[in-house]
Amino acid sequence: MRGRRRLGGVVLGLVLLVAGATAGRAEAYTVGVENLDYLPAYGVRDGAYAGYARDLLDAFAAAEGIDFDYRPLPVPRLYATFLAGQLDFKFPDNANWAAARREGLSIAYSAPLARYVDATLVRPERRGQPVATLGTVSGFTPWAWMARIQSGQVRVLENANFTALVRQALAGRIDAAYANVSVVNRQLDQVLGDPGGLVLDPGQPHDASAYHLSTLHHPEVVGRLDTWMLANADWVAQLKQRHAVEKGFDDLD
Known part of the structure; x- marks a missing residue:
């Protein structure tokens, strides 16, 4: 009988120990x-x-x-x-x-x-002008532009990353970039050192x-x-x- 009681006490102790460890675990x-x-x-x-x-x-x-x-x-x-x-x-x-x-x-x-805002960003002097070439990052679909893309009005050029996309727009190799505004602004401000080099064109397609x-x-x-x-x-x-x-x-x- 004593052996059983001792064994029962050990089992109970183990159960309480495991329960305590589980309770303290995130x-x-x-x-x-x-x-x-x-x-x-x-x-x-x-x-x-x-x-x-x-x-x-x-x-x-x-x-x-x-x-x-x-x-x-x-x-x-x-x-x-x-x-x-x-x-x-x-x-x-x-x-x-x-x-x-x-x-x-x-x-x-x-x-x-x-x-978030995915929007059309252009050089300041191109604000309000028509867009024929639109840059994006590879793998991202510019849904707000799809009607114009499918109709052939706009040609899409993909870039490997955001830095490449912003550089392409700044150099004028595309009319506009379609991307997340806060991400592009970080690239302009902190990576490329050209704050305000691209601006959001509110008259062009965007998705908020x-x-x-x-x-x-x-x-x-x-x-x-x-x-x-x-x-x-x-x-x-x-x-x-x-x-x-x-x-x-x-x-x-």
């Missing part, structure tokens, strides 16, 4: 992110995820006892991996992106983490929307993120301003 989730330099919104630099999105999600995770494992993937592979249910979360995401691939899936989206965090598996965590952002709205606004992540919206007015 929730751990994988976040699929785009493996590219899209700063200031987000980007992968020297193998590490960085930018506004990293600062925001890390602050939320720290407050909620969560451990986010950021997994950079090429954009096509990121879509396939996330939609196959192999990631806990995807950022950035938007219900309007690749909408046909989402049919039949129950995806939960957070409130907007940041607004927002970035969201999405999930197939954890809508309750998305709900917690929404609540946290509301409770820390002033801090989130300051973070957006510090990163200049929403630059471009004022130019559309």
